[in-house]
Amino acid sequence: EPVLQLRGVTKDYGEEVVTRVLFGVDLTLRPGEFAALVGPSGSGKSTLLNLIGLLDRPTEGQVLIQGQDTSKLDDDGLARMRARSLGFIFQFHHLLGAFTAVENVMMPLLADQGYPTPEMRERALALLRAVGLGERAESPPSKLSGGQQQRVAIARALVTSPRLVLADEPTGNLDTGTSVQVFELLRRFNVEQGTSFLIVTHDPRLAERCDRIIEIVDGRIRRDEPVAH
Ligand code: ADP
């Protein structure tokens, strides 16, 4: 069963003056796929990612996550689906400065149950070790380098074992060497855990490291093809 299906997804912005920014997008992502979403600025990538991330609803069409039609869910239902099935990584990692690395990683687990438990902490520590930051668990984000902060954000995105991770320019503010390391880390989780990834990137070299490139232009999928490695 696909982790994600978009069926005829259209998005309009505005009320008096309506602007259509997505035009009937169809897209299927299978378990374990590692796909890049590319396209010029303003083409609709962020809008599409927000719809897939259940942060916004389409004007027309359906978003299915693991076979479930999310148009049938109310806002609480969307929030539960988001917490259970999806992980998010952003260009600016949005780590909370007042908390340690391990506390930041635990945050998505707290959404389910309002207080931290020893199991949550163990799980978060395991993820920090997996991204090579076991020794920095008690550091606040401000004491970590940009690449380390992004690795904490990756641990946080993966701590709930999501089936699909959405990454918006995950290496956008990192130098080339660090970008490749962060990217390889995503790839490792993809291979080891079978997690699907949809990665928005402006960097053609990173897109070429994915298994599939989906290009969106003016709100329509212009190209969708496998990458030959
Ligand atoms: P990029 O994808 O290049 O990082 P953004 O997604 O931030 O850029 O923005 C793409 C375009 O969308 C820009 O032209 C920006 O002005 C416009 N935009 C983003 N958010 C809004 C908004 N809330 N209202 C109107 N226009 C927006």
Ligand code: ADP
């Ligand atoms: P991308 O991420 O590819 O840069 P976006 O999805 O941000 O593209 O934007 C697609 C189009 O939608 C752009 O023309 C942008 O100006 C417009 N847009 C994005 N967000 C909003 C918004 N909240 N209100 C109005 N227009 C928006």
